[in-house]
Amino acid sequence: MSIKVGVVGARGRVGSAVVDGVNQNDDLELVAEVDQGDDLQVLVDNGAEVIVDFTQPSAVMGTLEFCIANGIHAVVGTTGFTDERYEKVREWLKDSPEVGVLIAPNFAISAVLAMAFARQAAAFFESAEVIEYHHPTKLDAPSGTAIKTAQGIAAVRREAGMDPMPDATDQALDGSRGADVDGVKVHAVRMTGMVAHEDIIFGTQDQSLTIRQDSYGRTSFVPGVLTGVRKVADYPGLTIGLDSYLGL
Amino acid sequence: MSIKVGVVGARGRVGSAVVDGVNQNDDLELVAEVDQGDDLQVLVDNGAEVIVDFTQPSAVMGTLEFCIANGIHAVVGTTGFTDERYEKVREWLKDSPEVGVLIAPNFAISAVLAMAFARQAAAFFESAEVIEYHHPTKLDAPSGTAIKTAQGIAAVRREAGMDPMPDATDQALDGSRGADVDGVKVHAVRMTGMVAHEDIIFGTQDQSLTIRQDSYGRTSFVPGVLTGVRKVADYPGLTIGLDSYLGL
């Protein structure tokens, strides 16, 4: 018994990778591909149990209202969600309490796990630093993921009442010690050939622990989306972020 | 207000590293060092609140009975514990329900966390392999830690009903694909200069996640022991393994 999946935004770069992912897995069945201008009714007509939506902020709310009203679960990677939008989704769900909606900013399982592991480890190591590596066409440094990782570590350290990290540096070339994000040093490498990579390094007496995340291509979100598709029926109501689906 | 600590087996290699660790931390106070032949009464006389015991299987049970009877918490790395011994400790604790006893086979925080993270990640990646690196005087391959790591991954995969890992190899030099531990490949590197290191590698579409653990010296157990000392009063009764102290 496979899960019947509809993909909204199926001809976009992300949507078409989701279509490929659904097609390559025997436990999933692609029953509808919807794009801008198409009638959503095809989702109902073709019996979609779950939709995946990677579209535009301007379109996603209409799709969600329709799906919830029709008892279709939704896995959503579209951006632009605010507290008000979350509230509206929760209201719609009141009349369809069995429907699950997952809205997540990041479906790259390895990145989500890396960040969670960093928070779990943070209280037990004197030192922690983050190094991220990206292609040299990236405009911002450090990456948003690296900043968020460092903030997560810093929050755990603060809550645990830990001392600042040891650092005897008193003679440094400007920039050598990285950017300071809430007391956690973050370094950004820009390297032709690389895609997106991150080292989260923790150290204490005679040991270190490194969590390394590598993205080798542009479809690393697919396994997380498919995990969402498989589990969304077990999580009725609104879930924000993939973490709980990963047991985190 | 520092915690008053007694170290049993204080002149052994491990015990003396614990003594150093206690002395280097302001929130801990070393009040007694006990070794073979010494009277345990000094622990009571000097007001020890917690003892650390890295001694011999032949000695540890007597020490535990004494400490529990005297309301002293215990953090124990001594080996040789069996179900019967655990049962005896639990019996002694019945009359001292406020006393905490932590018995753990491994106090290297980075190794304990690495193994826990591996279990958490295991269900979400098609592929997983383990590489361990040790000095060339090691007698067994792979290391016990690597085998245990692989078994943990295999158990999670089995429980999640996952397919075997993809591997199209049909022409291989003998040994190149590593040892098979419950379906997880494990590779052992022996390298002059290295101490003890482990890569746990997970892969799925367009991404990988690597958990790297490095031991640089022989005192990597100390931070875990001190974590035990600080928290043991909050965990009355018998606790086996450091995991719950680390929030795992």
Add this chain to the structure above:
Amino acid sequence: MSIKVGVVGARGRVGSAVVDGVNQNDDLELVAEVDQGDDLQVLVDNGAEVIVDFTQPSAVMGTLEFCIANGIHAVVGTTGFTDERYEKVREWLKDSPEVGVLIAPNFAISAVLAMAFARQAAAFFESAEVIEYHHPTKLDAPSGTAIKTAQGIAAVRREAGMDPMPDATDQALDGSRGADVDGVKVHAVRMTGMVAHEDIIFGTQDQSLTIRQDSYGRTSFVPGVLTGVRKVADYPGLTIGLDSYLGL
């Protein structure tokens, strides 16, 4: 003054990546694209100074004879060269002593350098092992590159009269210590998401040196080909392998 380049096999997967590479570099000018059935005369007519040939063993010799006779340098990645073929190329070159021909089995600069560095380091470390990582659809293990790397290390050690590597292992799970290639252990990891990666690890007292090569995609040969195009005029006669162009 740009170099005028003709690409033979321009519509193949490799050839079209070379075409892209030529077009993206201002010091190179694409003057001809030739494919199966096209007349080579276009190379002369359009003033090609250098051709790149990634075609078939059945086609390449005719192309080389034509180019050498017309004073056009050649950078060749086509396979199937034998000593006899090399001899024939050398004969053709006798009448065109100013023409350079580079024939190389591997144009991935990072891989060629990694192998060269491994040979340079091999005599100075007690221990050396190789780990290669590939996608799980690869049929052979270890990779040809890893085997060649290990053979290179072994040859240097033999010539230097070095002892076998230290290894006290006396209790091992089958396969855990890798494949034995001339006394050098080689490990092969198969991991969904990965492309092609290699660690060459050397160890001696209190230190290790690791040469890590990562291929993230299928066009990693392009920079080596372009290096060949830029330098081939400085290397008249037949050159086999990219090494001397890289100063190795």
Add this chain to the structure above:
Amino acid sequence: MSIKVGVVGARGRVGSAVVDGVNQNDDLELVAEVDQGDDLQVLVDNGAEVIVDFTQPSAVMGTLEFCIANGIHAVVGTTGFTDERYEKVREWLKDSPEVGVLIAPNFAISAVLAMAFARQAAAFFESAEVIEYHHPTKLDAPSGTAIKTAQGIAAVRREAGMDPMPDATDQALDGSRGADVDGVKVHAVRMTGMVAHEDIIFGTQDQSLTIRQDSYGRTSFVPGVLTGVRKVADYPGLTIGLDSYLGL
């Protein structure tokens, strides 16, 4: 036939590690240990063929004059050498043309090789960055080795007329992109538990090459010193730096 070795400064931290190294190798024989205040004549009396000198700038010149005059080769790690001192050594060697003297600032073979490999690779990659990792009690950042590595890369790039590295960053947290050493970015990590480690990373289309150097302890200079001892007789005259002994 073993080489007869005298160690000058034998009771210092470095000297005693050299003594251990000589004693652990069958092809070397320790014939004299000399320290401050001892008569150098023991070197002659005991037939030393090579001395190793890790002492003080104030003592080393006297020792060298004595050894050269007595036909004893010298391997020197003592600091404080200037052009004038080198000149004086060359003068002394005029009368003993068969004597070899090796004076090197760094005997850690893996570090010397890493730096040499970096210079060899530098001309072939668009991007290059250096990350060094040290214990948090280090006072300077980046390390002298990392700065020297970056300078070596920069010099090769300059000589090859290469463009600046690609870097589209236009929005950066201060320090995130590292220190700029002659156009090469250098990052310094400070981590409890670590000793001394360096990544030299090169990238070009679809590939990267990383040279990783790890020091795990304080005796990583020993193999380089012993290499010097074994080869110094083959290098008559003054040699500065270990490079030529390593075939670099």
